[in-house]
Each structure stands twice: as structure tokens, then as C-alpha cells.
Amino acid sequence: MTIAVELEKVSIQFGSFTAVEETDLEIQEGEFFSFLGPSGCGKTTLLRTISGFTHPSYGKVRIGGVDMAGIGPNKRPTALIFQNLALFPMMSVAENVGYGLRVRGVARGVRDAKVARLLDQVALSPHADKKINELSGGQKQRVAIARALAVEPKVLLLDEPLSALDLKLRQHMRRELREIQQRVGITFIYITHDQGEALTMSDRVAVMNAGRIEQVGDGRSIYAQPKTSFVASFVGENNAIPGTILATEGELATLDTPVGVLSGRNPTRLGAGGEATLFIRPELLRLSDGTPSECAIPTRVGSAAYEGSMTHLQLDAAAGTRIMASVIAAHASAHPQVGQPLSAGFDPHHAVVLAG
Amino acid sequence: MKGLSITFAATLIVVAIFLLLMMLERKKGGRGMSFFERNGVLIGTYLILAVGFWTIVTIIMPMVFMVDLSFRPKLPPSQVGGPLDEYTLKNYRYFLFGSSTSAEAWNTVHIRAFFVTIVASIILTLVNFAICYPIAYYMAQAATLKKLRIVLLLLIIPYWVNDILRAFAFRILLSENGFVNGVLDWMGLAGAPFDFLGANVGLYMALCYSHLLIMIFPLYNAIESQDHNQIEAARDLGAPWWHIHLFVVMPHAKPGIASGMTLCFMLTAGAVATPMVLGGPRSLWFTPIVYDRFYQLFDWPQGAAYAFILLLACIVFVLTVLKISGLKLGEITR
Ligand SMILES: Nc1ncnc2c1ncn2[C@@H]1O[C@H](COP(=O)(O)OP(=O)(O)OP(=O)(O)O)[C@@H](O)[C@H]1O
Ligand SMILES: [Mg+2]
Numbered sequence: 133m134t135i136a137v138e139l140e141k142v143s144i145q146f147g148s149f150t151a152v153e154e155t156d157l158e159i160q161e162g163e164f165f166s167f168l169g170p171s172g173c174g175k176t177t178l179l180r181t182i183s184g185f186t187h188p189s190y191g192k193v194r195i196g197g198v199d200m201a202g203i204g205p206n207k208r209p210t211a212l213i214f215q216n217l218a219l220f221p222m223m224s225v226a227e228n229v230g231y232g233l234r235v236r237g238v239a240r241g242v243r244d245a246k247v248a249r250l251l252d253q254v255a256l257s258p259h260a261d262k263k264i265n266e267l268s269g270g271q272k273q274r275v276a277i278a279r280a281l282a283v284e285p286k287v288l289l290l291d292e293p294l295s296a297l298d299l300k301l302r303q304h305m306r307r308e309l310r311e312i313q314q315r316v317g318i319t320f321i322y323i324t325h326d327q328g329e330a331l332t333m334s335d336r337v338a339v340m341n342a343g344r345i346e347q348v349g350d351g352r353s354i355y356a357q358p359k360t361s362f363v364a365s366f367v368g369e370n371n372a373i374p375g376t377i378l379a380t381e382g383e384l385a386t387l388d389t390p391v392g393v394l395s396g397r398n399p400t401r402l403g404a405g406g407e408a409t410l411f412i413r414p415e416l417l418r419l420s421d422g423t424p425s426e427c428a429i430p431t432r433v434g435s436a437a438y439e440g441s442m443t444h445l446q447l448d449a450a451a452g453t454r455i456m457a458s459v460i461a462a463h464a465s466a467h468p469q470v471g472q473p474l475s476a477g478f479d480p481h482h483a484v485v486l487a488g
Numbered sequence: 489m490k491g492l493s494i495t496f497a498a499t500l501i502v503v504a505i506f507l508l509l510m511m512l513e514r515k516k517g518g519r520g521m522s523f524f525e526r527n528g529v530l531i532g533t534y535l536i537l538a539v540g541f542w543t544i545v546t547i548i549m550p551m552v553f554m555v556d557l558s559f560r561p562k563l564p565p566s567q568v569g570g571p572l573d574e575y576t577l578k579n580y581r582y583f584l585f586g587s588s589t590s591a592e593a594w595n596t597v598h599i600r601a602f603f604v605t606i607v608a609s610i611i612l613t614l615v616n617f618a619i620c621y622p623i624a625y626y627m628a629q630a631a632t633l634k635k636l637r638i639v640l641l642l643l644i645i646p647y648w649v650n651d652i653l654r655a656f657a658f659r660i661l662l663s664e665n666g667f668v669n670g671v672l673d674w675m676g677l678a679g680a681p682f683d684f685l686g687a688n689v690g691l692y693m694a695l696c697y698s699h700l701l702i703m704i705f706p707l708y709n710a711i712e713s714q715d716h717n718q719i720e721a722a723r724d725l726g727a728p729w730w731h732i733h734l735f736v737v738m739p740h741a742k743p744g745i746a747s748g749m750t751l752c753f754m755l756t757a758g759a760v761a762t763p764m765v766l767g768g769p770r771s772l773w774f775t776p777i778v779y780d781r782f783y784q785l786f787d788w789p790q791g792a793a794y795a796f797i798l799l800l801a802c803i804v805f806v807l808t809v810l811k812i813s814g815l816k817l818g819e820i821t822r
Binding site: 183184185204205206207210211212214215216218219220221222231232235236279280283 | 715717718720721722723724725726727728731736739740
């Protein structure tokens with residue numbers, strides 16, 4: 133595998149404000165790579181730096197092994213799909229798709245043939261002569277994709293392109309984007325603050341927070357093995373229980389928390405005596421009304437919300453701590469009485485203890 | 489029917505035609521909410537009365553009066569409305585032939601001035617556009633808010649100086665022993681002082697300068713309304729700057745360009761003070777000729793005819809340009 137995009141010690145500042153802190157990153161050729169993070173964490177800034185609209189204050193951006201310093205956005209082998217698509221309203225669909233080719237001086241015949249092929253690929257052939265404002269949201273989306281693909285970029289950059297669509301269409305477009313990416317085989321760098329989107333579509337995800345990449349990995353490892361408490365709480369639902377580390381033993385750590393003494397994995401090898409937080413996923417809690425086992429939290433049922441296949445229970449534990457538990461609705465424990473005592477136990481290997 | 493009554497009657501006819509056109513337009517468009525339903529009876533009535541009064545009394549009636557006047561002979565006040573006060577084409581004939589009776593020779597002086605004015609105004613408008621477009625683009629898409637404020641101030645403050653003062657200032661700058669010739673002389677460039685005023689350089693500069701704002705603001709408005717991402721998208725797709733301006737920014741700004749250009753053209757062709765002060769001895773701008781009809785010859789009917797010819801030419805020219813660029817009249821107000 134060769135490296136498509138490489139960031140070497142890149143940091144980006146606006147005046148005295150650091151939007152992206154020193155970052156090293158390699159994105160492979162043909163990879164579907166996502167940046168996931170809350171609003172304002174610097175995702176767009178990073179993407180604009182790769183496409184050449186913003187310049188890194190320090191460090192180097194390489195695309196296909198070539199240092200991009202001094203190379204403008206119009207000369208880079210990237211194509212950017214904007215957060216609001218930025219289609220040209222005064223041109224027809226076909227003219228939009230053909231714009232990049234027209235700029236390159238591609239002969240009319242060749243251009244028309246290629247535009248027709250691209251429109252066919254995104255199922256827009258019947259709409260070739262329409263104006264942009266006569267299209268639906270999903271169709272506009274596909275025009276933007278076709279327009280970017282027309283210039284045959286090595287890397288396609290997408291800035292939350294689905295955020296304006298409704299849920300159904302968004303899910304449909306997710307699949308479609310993934311299919312297109314696999315068909316054309318180029319690198320996609322995708323920005324989103326929707327974790328579902330990032331996890332389902334991507335080969336790898338970088339979770340960002342406040343200008344810093346906190347963790348890079350595939351969806352499964354991001355979800356199951358978070359390395360920082362931000363990743364643990366931002367990706368998926370999680371119960372966070374703060375406490376003090378009593379002892380560490382092998383890969384486990386034992387915490388003294390307001391709801392009892394609990395253990396979890398200690399991937400960052402925190403030492404005894406420090407403040408830490410234990411994270412346990414709602415769906416990994418085992419509820420029982422018998423005597424509490426060794427690693428369990430005594431609770432009372434606060435409320436229950438039935439959501440089709442799953443039931444989400446809100447459990448009240450000591451010291452005002454709220455514990456969320458998700459149970460398959462078909463399961464017997466999914467129908468408890470409000471106020472009934474329940475013990476929420478878990479396998480210490482399913483929980484994780486992280487600093488902060 | 490004489491004089492005022494004709495003005496009134498003609499005004500009524502113009503208004504009636506206008507209303508008829510409006511009703512036809514409405515039929516085509518189908519029926520929306522009525523004017524009174526939308527604004528309420530009180531405000532609706534007020535709007536109709538106010539706008540109606542303004543257009544009829546300050547625009548249509550004086551115009552109709554002038555048109556009427558332009559078809560009448562010049563008479564001493566005692567004979568106005570008398571038997572000699574008949575409709576005649578002689579004022580227009582005078583423009584063409586330099587005499588109200590014979591048609592032997594063309595009135596070359598006036599006709600030439602007329603065409604020179606039109607052509608020079610077209611060129612000045614284009615020059616103005618070339619100067620203003622980059623400034624407007626900078627203001628609308630590139631400048632930070634702080635810089636925009638500074639540019640705006642720099643643009644607006646010079647216009648506190650009135651037209652006539654500016655014209656005389658240009659005269660002083662460009663006169664034979666003025667500042668510019670002084671500088672040229674000091675640099676050893678000009679052997680003899682150059683006669684800028686005689687060559688109408690001052691006139692053209694001042695006409696251009698005094699209509700910069702008229703051009704910049706419609707351009708600025710139009711360019712400002714474009715999503716900056718579209719410009720970046722074009723750049724990202726590989727477009728060089730000239731291509732972006734020609735095929736992305738200008739098509740979007742077309743209504744603004746048209747409205748700036750038409751305003752600038754009309755005002756340049758119709759400027760009076762500047763040509764009178766700065767026109768060299770060989771300058772023949774058309775408006776001072778019109779002015780002379782009124783105040784040198786006291787021939788108001790002929791003056792009205794001349795003014796009307798200029799207005800008509802300008803309107804025809806502007807409508808032609810709009811037609812060619814595929815814009816509707818309504819669009820330039822967007
Ligand atoms: N041109 C700029 N000048 C100054 N600050 C900027 C500039 N562009 C971005 N920022 C700041 O950098 C930070 C990151 O912005 P960015 O647009 O990258 O966020 P984002 O992660 O894309 O957020 P969102 O999900 O809301 O789009 C923000 O705090 C923003 O205010
Ligand atoms: Mg963003």
C-alpha cells in the first residue's frame with residue numbers, strides 16, 4: 133500500500149488561535165478515511181489545508197509523496213466537496229459536471245462523452261439539462277460528487293456532504309458513497325460529526341477534539357478500545373463513573389467510586405492513587421435482581437424507554453449517579469417495575485479505565 | 489385643446505396604458521394574494537396614493553409636458569396658445585439640418601457632438617467597469633470586515649466634494665502650469681507643457697471618476713451575494729482566476745453589472761457641469777449644447793427636443809444592451 137496523503141507535524145494557527153495542533157497522519161491510497169469530531173474541532177480547517185485553501189503554519193502536507201507547499205488548490209490532485217456543495221446555479225447539471233474538464237481545455241466531444249458517462253454513473257442522465265435549483269437534495273449531492281470525480285482526483289475530500297439531507301436519504305447516500313468509493317478506488321477523506329456515518333462507512337476513523345487527533349483506528353477498535361476518555365464518551369453511549377485508582381493488577385485496575393469498588397481494563401497503564409474514570413457501555417451491563425456479584429453497581433430502576441428492539445433503562449445508583457443500560461426488548465429483564473432494585477454487573481474486561 | 493390640458497390628458501393615457509400592461513401581466517402570472525389583502529386597506533391605500541403621486545406628479549407629468557413642448561414653435565409669451573401655436577417638427581428638423589426650413593445640409597456640429605457623446609460614454613462606461621470590478625470584487629469577496637470599512641470610507645468621503653468643485657480642482661491640476669505638468673516637467677519628461685484640457689483628458693478623467701461609486705455599489709451588491717464556496721469550488725476544480733471571473737462570478741453578477749453599466753452610461757451621457765467646466769475648446773459634449781438651447785437662445789421648445797433626443801437614444805441603447813445580454817428590465821433591480 134502506498135501513502136496517498138501524509139501530514140508531517142502539521143499545525144494550523146489563525147492569529148494566536150491554534151485551530152489544529154501538531155498532527156502526524158498517514159492516509160493510505162484507496163482508503164475511506166473519516167475525521168470525526170464535535171463542531172469547531174478543526175475538521176474543516178484540516179481538510180482545507182489538504183486541498184490547499186489554508187496553509188499549515190508549521191509542518192508539511194504531502195500528496196502522493198509530493199510536498200504541496202506552494203502548490204495552489206487548482207494544481208493539487210484533490211477535489212473538495214463542500215459542506216453546502218457549492219454547485220454553480222447559473223449552469224446546467226451537465227455544465228456543472230463538465231466544468232473541471234472545460235477548465236482543462238478538454239475537447240468538447242471528449243468532454244461530453246465523459247460527462248454523460250459520469251451522469252450515468254450517478255443516475256442523473258435524465259436530468260442533464262436541468263438547472264441546479266430544479267433538483268432534489270439527493271440529486272444535488274450526486275451532481276457534486278460527479279463534478280468532483282470528473283477531474284479524476286487522486287484524493288476526494290468530503291466536508292459533511294450529507295448533513296443537509298433527511299435521515300432516510302442520508303442512510304441511502306452513505307451506502308451509495310461507499311459503493312462509488314469502492315468502484316473508483318480512490319482515496320476518500322470524509323468529515324463528519326455523525327459517529328454512525330463515520331463508523332459504518334470508513335476503513336479508518338480519526339477522532340478529533342479541540343484541534344487534536346485523539347485516536348486513529350478502524351470503527352471497531354475506536355468503539356471497543358477507546359484510548360482517551362473523550363473518545364470513550366464521544367463515540368457511542370457510555371456510562372462514565374469517576375473515581376480513584378486503588379490498585380492495578382495485570383491489565384486491570386480497581387477504582388474506588390461513589391457507587392462501589394469497580395474494576396476495568398487499564399490500557400494506558402495508569403498508576404494507583406490517580407483520579408480516573410471508568411467507562412462501561414450500556415449494552416454490556418448485565419442486570420439481575422439477585423444478590424450483587426463482585427463487580428456490580430446496586431441501583432433502582434428510574435425509568436424505562438421502549439425503542440423497538442431495545443429497551444433503554446435509566447438506573448439510579450448511589451450519590452445521584454445515573455446509569456444507562458440497554459437490554460434487548462425480548463429479554464425478561466427488559467420489563468422491570470419502576471423503583472425495583474436491580475444490580476448492574478459487568479465483566480471487568482468490558483469496562484475501561486482512562487485518565488480524566 | 490392647448491397646453492396644460494394636453495399634458496393632463498396625455499398623463500392619463502400613459503397611466504392607463506401602464507395599468508393595462510400591469511393587468512395583462514397579472515393574467516399571465518395567475519392570481520396570488522391581492523394587494524389589499526397583503527397590506528391592509530389603510531397601508532395599501534397610502535402606498536398607492538404615495539407611489540402614484542410620486543410617479544405621476546414628479547416623473548410622468550413633467551416628461552409629458554416637455555415632450556409636448558418639444559413639438560411646438562418658440563413664441564413670445566403673449567402668443568402662446570394663440571393661432572401660431574401649432575404642432576411642428578421644426579425643433580427636430582433643426583437638430584438634423586441646422587435650419588428649421590431647409591433640408592439641404594446636415595447639422596454636422598450637433599450630430600457629431602451627439603454621436604461623440606454616445607460613443608465616449610460607452611467607452612467611459614467600459615473603462616469604469618474595468619476599474620470598478622476588481623475593487624468591487626475585493627470588497628465583496630476578499631476583504632476582511634475591517635479592510636472593507638476602510639475601503640468604503642476611502643470611496644465615499646471624496647464624494648462629499650461636489651461635482652463642480654471637483655471639476656475645477658481637476659482643471660487646476662491639469663492646466664498648463666498646473667500640478668501634473670509641473671511634476672512631468674520636474675521629471676524631465678515633458679518638453680513643453682502638455683495641454684491636457686485641450687485634449688479632453690481632464691473631461692474624461694472627471695467623468696470616469698464621478699461615476700465610480702454608481703458602478704461600484706451595484707457590482708458590490710451582486711458579487712457579495714455569491715457564495716464564496718462557489719469561487720473556491722471553481723478554483724479547486726482547477727480554474728485559473730480569469731476563468732473564474734468570466735464564467736462563475738460575472739454570470740452571477742450579471743444583473744449588478746447591467747444595472748451599474750446602464751446607470752453609469754446614462755449619467756455620463758447626461759452630465760452637464762463636468763463637460764462645461766472641463767471640456768476643452770475642441771470638446772463637443774452634447775449636454776452643453778442642450779443647455780445652450782435653454783439658457784443662451786431661450787428656445788425652450790428646441791431645448792426640450794434636444795434633451796428628448798438624448799434621452800430616447802440612451803433608453804434605446806440601454807434596452808438593446810439588456811436584450812443582447814438576455815436580461816429582463818426587472819432583473820437589474822435584484
Ligand atoms: N479563517 C479563520 N480565521 C480564524 N479562525 C478560524 C478560521 N477558520 C476556522 N477558524 C476557527 O478554527 C476552529 C475550527 O474550525 P473548523 O471550521 O475547522 O471546525 P469544524 O470542525 O469543521 O466544525 P463544524 O463541524 O462546525 O464544521 C473554530 O474554532 C473556528 O472558529
Ligand atoms: Mg466544518
